[in-house]
Amino acid sequence: MIILPGSPSSKxxxxxxxxxxxxxxxxxxxxxxxxxxxxxxxxxxxxxxLGYPKRAQLNLATLMSLxxxxxxxxxxxxxxxxxxxxxxxxxxxxxxEMARVFTVQPLGVYGL
Numbered sequence: 691m692i693i694l695p696g697s698p699s700s701k702x703x704x705x706x707x708x709x710x711x712x713x714x715x716x717x718x719x720x721x722x723x724x725x726x727x728x729x730x731x732x733x734x735x736x737x738x739x740l741g742y743p744k745r746a747q748l749n750l751a752t753l754m755s756l757x758x759x760x761x762x763x764x765x766x767x768x769x770x771x772x773x774x775x776x777x778x779x780x781x782x783x784x785x786x787e788m789a790r791v792f793t794v795q796p797l798g799v800y801g802l
Contacts, residue, residue: 719802721772725795731763746780748773
C-alpha cells in the first residue's frame with residue numbers, strides 16, 4: 691500500500707506518487723524519502739526490501755531503522771532513494787511493487 695501524507699484517508703486508502711513525481715526540467719536528479727514497514731519480523735526482510743531499488747538500478751542514499759513500538763522486533767525503515775529524472779518511472783514501478791508486500795509511505799520527491 692502506498693500512502694501519501696496529507697491525504698484525508700491516508701491510513702486507509704492507497705494512492706500513487708503521480709502528483710509528486712513532476713519535477714522541473716532543469717533538475718536532472720531526484721531524491722525520494724520513504725518509510726517501509728514490513729508486516730512481520732522474518733529473517734532477511736531488510737535484504738528483501740533493499741532488493742527492490744537494486745533491481746531498478748536506483749541508488750540508496752540513506753537507511754535508518756526505527757522500532758514501530760507495536761510489537762517487539764518489528765521495525766519501520768526510513769529509506770532515501772536517489773536517481774536521475776529519467777528513472778522516475780522506475781521509481782513509481784518499484785514503489786508500487788514494494789507496496790504489494792510492505793506498507794510503503796512516500797514522503798515526496800524532490801530535485802537535487
